[in-house]
Amino acid sequence: MSSSASSDGPRVATDVDGCVTLWADHEDWWVAEHARGQERVRAAGHRAPDGLAAGSVGGGFIAWSGTTAEALTLDGDVLHAGVSRTVPPALQAVAAVGVRGRGVLREIWCGVDAAGGVHVLGWDGESPTTTEVRVPGACGVFVNRRLRCFTVLGETVTVIAPDAAEPAPWVAGALPGNSTARAVAFDEVLEVVWRAEEHVLVAEGLRAGRLVEIYRIPVAAGVTELIVSGGGEWLLLGRDHGDDTLLNVAARREMALPDDVATATVRAFGYDARLCALSEHGVVAVDLPARAELRDVTVGTSTAAWDGRMTKTSSVALRRDPTPRPSSRRTVAGRA
Amino acid sequence: MVTQIMAGAQAAAAQEVRPSRFTYAVPHDDGGLVVYNSMRGAITYVPQSHADAARELLGNRTAVHRRPDLPQELRPMLDGLLTRGFIVPDSDDELQDAADLREQRVARTDRLELILMPTESCNFRCTYCYEDFGLDRMLTGVQRGVTELVRRRHEESGLTSLSVSWFGGEPLVALDVVENLSEFFIDYCAANDITYTAGMTTNGYLLTPETARRVTDLEVRSFQVTLDGPRHTHDDTRSLMGGQGSFDTIMTNLRGLAADTDLDLDVMLRTNFTPENVGSVPSLVEEIGDIAARDDRFTVIFRPVGRWGGPDDDAISACTGKDAELLKLDLNLHASDAGMGVGDTKMLRPGGTVCYAANPWSLVVRPNGLLNKCTVALRMAENMVGRLEPDGTLQLDDERMKLWTANDETQDSGCRSCAFRPSCQGAHCPLIRVQDGVRPCPSVKTWIGPNLQTFADLQRQGVAVVGGAT
Ligand code: SF4
Ligand code: SF4
Numbered sequence: 001m002s003s004s005a006s007s008d009g010p011r012v013a014t015d016v017d018g019c020v021t022l023w024a025d026h027e028d029w030w031v032a033e034h035a036r037g038q039e040r041v042r043a044a045g046h047r048a049p050d051g052l053a054a055g056s057v058g059g060g061f062i063a064w065s066g067t068t069a070e071a072l073t074l075d076g077d078v079l080h081a082g083v084s085r086t087v088p089p090a091l092q093a094v095a096a097v098g099v100r101g102r103g104v105l106r107e108i109w110c111g112v113d114a115a116g117g118v119h120v121l122g123w124d125g126e127s128p129t130t131t132e133v134r135v136p137g138a139c140g141v142f143v144n145r146r147l148r149c150f151t152v153l154g155e156t157v158t159v160i161a162p163d164a165a166e167p168a169p170w171v172a173g174a175l176p177g178n179s180t181a182r183a184v185a186f187d188e189v190l191e192v193v194w195r196a197e198e199h200v201l202v203a204e205g206l207r208a209g210r211l212v213e214i215y216r217i218p219v220a221a222g223v224t225e226l227i228v229s230g231g232g233e234w235l236l237l238g239r240d241h242g243d244d245t246l247l248n249v250a251a252r253r254e255m256a257l258p259d260d261v262a263t264a265t266v267r268a269f270g271y272d273a274r275l276c277a278l279s280e281h282g283v284v285a286v287d288l289p290a291r292a293e294l295r296d297v298t299v300g301t302s303t304a305a306w307d308g309r310m311t312k313t314s315s316v317a318l319r320r321d322p323t324p325r326p327s328s329r330r331t332v333a334g335r336a
Numbered sequence: 337m338v339t340q341i342m343a344g345a346q347a348a349a350a351q352e353v354r355p356s357r358f359t360y361a362v363p364h365d366d367g368g369l370v371v372y373n374s375m376r377g378a379i380t381y382v383p384q385s386h387a388d389a390a391r392e393l394l395g396n397r398t399a400v401h402r403r404p405d406l407p408q409e410l411r412p413m414l415d416g417l418l419t420r421g422f423i424v425p426d427s428d429d430e431l432q433d434a435a436d437l438r439e440q441r442v443a444r445t446d447r448l449e450l451i452l453m454p455t456e457s458c459n460f461r462c463t464y465c466y467e468d469f470g471l472d473r474m475l476t477g478v479q480r481g482v483t484e485l486v487r488r489r490h491e492e493s494g495l496t497s498l499s500v501s502w503f504g505g506e507p508l509v510a511l512d513v514v515e516n517l518s519e520f521f522i523d524y525c526a527a528n529d530i531t532y533t534a535g536m537t538t539n540g541y542l543l544t545p546e547t548a549r550r551v552t553d554l555e556v557r558s559f560q561v562t563l564d565g566p567r568h569t570h571d572d573t574r575s576l577m578g579g580q581g582s583f584d585t586i587m588t589n590l591r592g593l594a595a596d597t598d599l600d601l602d603v604m605l606r607t608n609f610t611p612e613n614v615g616s617v618p619s620l621v622e623e624i625g626d627i628a629a630r631d632d633r634f635t636v637i638f639r640p641v642g643r644w645g646g647p648d649d650d651a652i653s654a655c656t657g658k659d660a661e662l663l664k665l666d667l668n669l670h671a672s673d674a675g676m677g678v679g680d681t682k683m684l685r686p687g688g689t690v691c692y693a694a695n696p697w698s699l700v701v702r703p704n705g706l707l708n709k710c711t712v713a714l715r716m717a718e719n720m721v722g723r724l725e726p727d728g729t730l731q732l733d734d735e736r737m738k739l740w741t742a743n744d745e746t747q748d749s750g751c752r753s754c755a756f757r758p759s760c761q762g763a764h765c766p767l768i769r770v771q772d773g774v775r776p777c778p779s780v781k782t783w784i785g786p787n788l789q790t791f792a793d794l795q796r797q798g799v800a801v802v803g804g805a806t
Contacts, residue, residue, distance in 0.1 A: 017475045058476030098512070105516070145473075146511045146542075189457045189509050190577055203578070207585075215578045230472035231457035232577065250461050250577050272704065273470040 011051060016145075017058035018230045018271035020074055021278055024048050031074060032278040034270045039283035044079050053094040056107045056143075062094050069094070069109070069121075085128040087121060090114040095143040095150055099162055108162040110150040112138045118152050120162050133160060133169045142186035153184045157193055157204075157211060173211040177202070183225050189232030190214075196223035196237070201247070217252050220245065229269040234288060236267065236275070246275070248289075260284040352426040353414070354400045358434075358755050359422045361394040362785045363387075370792040372784075375433065375758040376421035377685040381792040389413040393423060400426050431752065437686055438745060438761045442696055446496040448489050449698040451711060452482065454513035456505040456703055460539050460582065463573045473510045474703040477726040482701060483520045484728025490528055498525055500534040502556065503700070503711055508542040511550070518554035535559065539574070541582050545592035545599065552601050561586065562606045566620045569613035587623070594628045603634050604679045607667070608641045614663055621671050629675030637679040638667040661783040665790040672797050681800060684791065686758040689778040694763035696741045699730075707732070709740040710767045718770050740766045748775060756781040 012023035019035040022044070029044035049063040059074040067089050071082035091111040098105045109121040118133045118141065138154035149161040157172040175181065181195040192203040192214060201223070203215035225238030235247040237254070244262060247254045257275075261267060261284065264277030270285060277284040358375040367384035369391065382390045389410055393401065394417070401423075406414060417423040424430065456471040474482075489495050500521060502514055518534065525532035535558030536551065543559065563586065564570040571581030593599055605624060609617055621636065628634035640660035668678045682688045692698040693709040699721075700708040707722040707730065708714060718739055722732035744762035745751035751762030760778055768776035780787045 016473070018472060019475070098516075100515070100519075103519075146509060148512060190459050214576070214580050231455075231470075232459075233457075252578075271472060271475070 011049065012266055012268075013052040013054045013061055014268040014270075015054050015059055015061065015074075016056065018269060020059055021266070021268040021276070022052055022061050022063075022072070022074075022079075023266050023278065024052060030278075030280060031079065032266075032268075032276070032283055033074075034268065034274070034276045034278070034283045034285055036272055036274070036285075039285060041278065041280060041282050042077075043280070051091060051094065053096065056096040056098040056145075060096075060107075062096055062109060064091055064094065064111075069111075071107070083123075085121065087111055088113050088117065088119050088130070088132075091119075092139070093141050095141045097143045097145060097148050097150065097162065099148050101163075110141050110152070110160060110162060112141045112152065116154060118158075118160070120150075120160060122162065133158070135169075140184055140186075142188070144186070144188050144191065146188065146191075151186045151193070151206075153186065153193060157206070159206070170209070172206050172209060173204075176204075176211075182223055183238075185226035185228050185235070187228040187232040189230075194226050194228065194235065196226055201226075201235070201237075215249070215252075217247065217249075217254075219247060219254050227267075227269065229273070229275075229288075230271065231273065233273070234269065234275075236269070246288075258286055261286055351403050352400055353403070353418060353423045354426050355394045355397050356422060356424045356428075357397065357430050357753075358758055359394060359397075360755060360784055360788060361390065361422075362788050364789050364792065370788040371417070371422050372684060372788050372791075373421050374684070374756050375430065375437075375686060377688070377759075378420045378422070379684055379788065379791055379795060380420060380422070381796060386413060390417065393417060434745075434752075434757050434761075437758055441687060441690070441761070442694075442741060444697055445493040447499075447697045448486065448495055448497070449499045449501070449692060449695060450482065450485075451501045451503050451692070451698070451700040452507075452517065453503050453505060453701065453703050454507050454510035454517075457509055458504060458506040458539070459509060459541060459577055460506065460574055461577050461579075462575075471505075471703040474513050474701075475705065478701065478703065478705040478724060479513060479517060481705060481724040481726045481728055482517060483524075484726070485724060485730065486521065486524060486728075488728045490524075490530065495528070495530045497531045497533075499532075500556075502534070502536040502538075504537070505703075506539050506542070507536055508538050508547060511542075511547065514551065514556070515554060518551075518556060522555055533557070539582070540586040540589055541576075543586075543589045543593070545589070545596050548593055548596075548599055548601060552599060557600060558602045558604070560604045560606055561590070562608060563620060563624070564608050565613040565616045566623060569616055570620075573608075573610075573613075587627075590624070591627050594631055594634065599633075601633055603628075605634065605636045606679075607636065607638050609638055609663065609667070610641045614667075617667055618670050621667070621674050621676065625671075625674035625676055632677055635677035635679035636668075636671045638664045638671075640664065658783055658786075661779050662786055664779075665786055668790055669793060672794055672799060678794055678799055681791075681794075683778070683780050684759060687761065689756075689760045689780065690763045691765055691767075693740045693766050694744060694761070696737065709737070713767055713771070716771070719767075739770050743769045750775060754781075756784070 014021045021032045023030050027046055027048050029047060030041060031044045032041045049065045051064050053062045055061050055071055061072040062069055063072055064087055067086050068084060069087045070084035073080045073082055090113050092114055094109055094111045096107050096109050099108050106123060111119045111121060116136055116138045118135050118138050120131045122129045135152045135154040135158045138152050140153045142151045144151055149159055152158045152160060156174050158169050159172055160169045177197055180197055183196040185194045192205045194201060194203050199218060199221050201217045201219050204211040205214045219237060222239040222241060223237045224240050227236040233249055237245045237247060244257055245254050246257055261275055261277040266278040268276045270276045273288040275286045275288055356373055358373050360372045362370050364370050369382040369387040371382060372379040390413055393414055455473045507514055521532055532555060534556040536556050537560045540561035564573045567583040570583040574582055576582055607617055672678055700711055701724055705724045706720055707724055708719045709721055710719050713719050718736055721736045722730055724730060743766055745757060748762050751757055764778040765776035768774060
C-alpha cells in the first residue's frame with residue numbers, strides 16, 4: 001500500500017520522499033514529479049503492471065505483474081529497471097524496507113496475496129529468498145521505517161521484522177471490529193493503525209507491544225479508503241460515492257476537498273504538507289494549512305478559513321510540465 | 337569541593353596589578369563575597385572573614401595596586417586573586433585577549449557542527465511549540481548531501497572535529513535516518529582521524545532503553561529530554577498529537593535508562609516552567625530524584641517558557657524578567673538538594689553563552705536541504721541562509737550568513753566594554769539582534785548577582801560549576 005490513491009487499486013504509488021508518484025492507467029504508465037517548484041508529469045511507456053509500490057529510497061518503486069516483480073528507480077528523466085525476481089502470484093499489496101546487515105543496506109519486500117498469505121521477499125547474497133507467514137485476512141502491508149519492520153493488517157495486527165533468513169513475526173493484537181472495518185491504514189509517525197468503521201475513525205497505537213486505542217473521531221459515513229500523510233497529521237478519507245474528505249488529526253476536523261483535488265482520480269500526499277491531484281495534464285498541488293492556521297482561528301470560522309486557503313492555494317499552485325511537448329506522452333528512456 | 341581564597345596562596349611575580357575588567361565581585365547573602373572572572377571561567381566564594389580584603393582589592397576597577405605598597409595583610413589575598421586571574425598584571429591587554437578569543441572561535445575551519453533534522457514531523461503537539469511540522473523525513477538526496485558535505489569539508493579544510501546534533505521534529509520518529517547517517521559519520525571519522533561527537537534533542541517518548549542502546553552504539557550519547565512538571569502539568573502542555581498524555585511513557589523510559597547502568601550516555605532533563613506549573617516543579621524534581629539522584633549521567637535544567645513564535649503565543653502566560661531568573665535559580669538549588677546534577681554549569685566559561693548560530697562552522701540542515709542558522713525562527717527569511725546540494729556543495733548567501741556570524745561584539749561597542757564579554761561575545765542570541773536589533777544579553781548576565789550567588793552555593797555543594805575549573 002502506498003500513501004496515494006486511485007480508483008483501481010494499488011496501481012499507483014508515491015515514493016518514500018513524497019516527491020514522485022508513479023501510476024498506471026489502462027495501458028500506460030505515468031510519472032508525476034511533485035516536489036515544490038519541480039512539478040511535471042510525463043508518460044513512462046506502455047505497460048500496465050498489476051501493482052505498484054514505493055521502494056525503500058527516494059525515487060524508488062516496485063512494480064509487479066503476474067509472478068514477476070522488479071525494482072524501478074527514477075534518475076533524472078530515466079526510469080531505470082533494477083533487480084527483478086519471481087514473486088508469489090496474485091499479490092495485492094507490497095511494501096519495502098531497507099534493512100542493515102553486515103554493513104550493507106538491503107531492500108526487503110513484503111507482499112500480501114489474495115488468500116491472506118504474507119511473503120517476505122529477501123535476498124541471500126545473489127539469490128532471492130521467500131518466507132511465508134500466515135496472517136488471517138491480511139489485506140494490507142505497511143512499512144515502519146523507524147523500526148525497519150512491516151505491519152501487516154488482517155484479522156490481527158502483525159509486525160514482521162524482516163531478517164531475510166528468519167522473519168520474526170509477532171502479533172500485537174487482534175484488529176477489533178475487523179469484520180466491520182471498511183478501510184485500514186498505518187501511520188508510522190504516531191505508530192497507529194487507523195480503521196474506518198461506520199461514522200467513526202478509530203486509531204490504535206502499538207504501545208509496548210500491545211494495541212491501545214488513542215483516537216475515536218466521528219466522521220461522515222461511507223469511508224472505504226484511508227490514506228495517511230507523511231507527517232501523520234492528515235488523513236484522506238475516500239468514499240465510493242464521492243464526497244471524499246480530509247481530516248486533520250490533531251484538530252480532529254473533517255473538511256471538504258478543494259474541487260481540483262476532489263475530482264481527481266489520482267492523488268498523493270506530497271512532501272512539505274501538500275496534497276496533489278495528478279493527471280496526464282499536470283500536477284495540482286494544494287498547500288495544506290499549516291498548524292498556525294489551524295490553531296489561531298476561532299472554531300466558528302475555522303472551516304471557512306481552511307476552505308478559503310485551500311481553494312486559493314489550489315488555483316495558484318496549478319503547474320504543468322514547463323516544457324510541453326507536441327504530445328505530453330513523452331516516452332521515458334529505458335522503460336518504453 | 338569548596339574553593340575559598342585563603343592566606344598563603346602563591347605570590348605572583350607581577351608588581352603592578354589591577355582588577356581584571358572581566359571580574360565580578362558580588363555580595364553573598366551570608367556576608368561573604370562571590371568573585372567570578374568571565375575570561376578565566378573561574379568562580380570563587382570568599383568567606384565573610386576575608387571579604388573586606390577582597391573588596392579592598394577588587395572594589396575599584398581602575399585602581400592599580402603595587403604589591404610593595406600594599407599593607408602586609410592584603411598581600412596573601414592579592415596573590416590568591418592574581419593566581420586565579422581575578423586580578424591581572426597592569427600590562428595585560430585584556431581587550432585584545434577578548435578579541436582574540438572571538439577570532440579563534442569564528443576562524444576555525446577544522447570544525448563542523450551539523451544540527452540535523454531527520455524529520456520535522458513529531459508525535460507531540462506541545463502548546464508552546466513554534467514548529468509547523470511541514471517537512472517529513474529528510475529527503476534521500478539531502479541525506480546524500482550531508483555525507484558528501486562532510487567528505488568535502490575534510491578534503492578541503494582537514495576536519496579535526498565533527499559534531500552532530502539531532503533535532504526535529506522528533507528525531508527518533510526517523511530513527512532510520514539517524515542510523516544511516518551515523519554509520520557513515522562513525523566510519524568516515526574513524527578512517528580520517530576526526531573527533532566525532534553526537535547528541536539528540538528528543539521528547540523522550542520513543543527513547544526506550546532498547547532504542548537508547550541502538551543510538552549509543554552509534555555514538556549518540558547526549559540527550560536532552562523535556563518534562564514540564566509532574567504528570568498533570570506535563571500532560572497539559574506536552575501531549576501526543578491526539579491530545580493523550582506522554583508523561584508516564586517518558587518516565588518509564590527514564591527509569592529504564594537509569595536502571596541500565598551500562599548505558600554510556602548523558603541525559604539532560606529540561607523543564608519549561610510557567611506561572612501555572614512552577615509550583616509543582618519541585619515535586620517533579622523529587623520524582624526524578626527518586627530515579628536518578630546521584631547518577632551523574634542525569635542532570636536537570638529549568639527554562640521559563642517564552643513566546644517563541646508558535647501559534648498559541650498569545651495564550652501562553654510566560655514567566656519573565658527577574659522573577660523568572662530567581663525561580664530558575666531556586667529550582668536549581670532544589671534539584672541539587674534532591675541529589676540531581678545541575679546542567680546549567682557551562683555558561684560561566686569563556687564562550688559559554690555563545691549561541692551555535694553565531695559559529696560560521698555550524699549549520700542547521702532541514703529535511704529538504706534548506707540551511708538555517710537558528711533552530712527557532714525556522715521560516716524567517718533571514719534565517720534561510722542557503723541550500724545543501726546532493727553533491728555536498730553549499731549554496732550560501734554570504735550576507736545572510738553574516739547576520740548570524742558577524743553580528744556580535746565586533747559591531748557593538750557596548751559589548752566590547754562588557755565584563756561578561758568573553759562568555760557571550762555579543763553573540764548569545766543572534767536572532768534577537770536580527771529580529772529586534774537589540775543587544776542579546778543572556779539572563780545570567782542581566783541578573784549576574786543572584787546567578788553568581790547560586791553558582792557559588794552549588795559549587796560549595798560539590799557541583800562542578802564551570803566544568804571543573806574553580
Ligand atoms: S539565535 Fe537565539 S533563538 Fe536562535 S538558536 Fe540561537 S539562541 Fe536560540
Ligand atoms: S550581548 Fe550583553 S552580555 Fe553579551 S557581550 Fe554584549 S553587553 Fe555583554
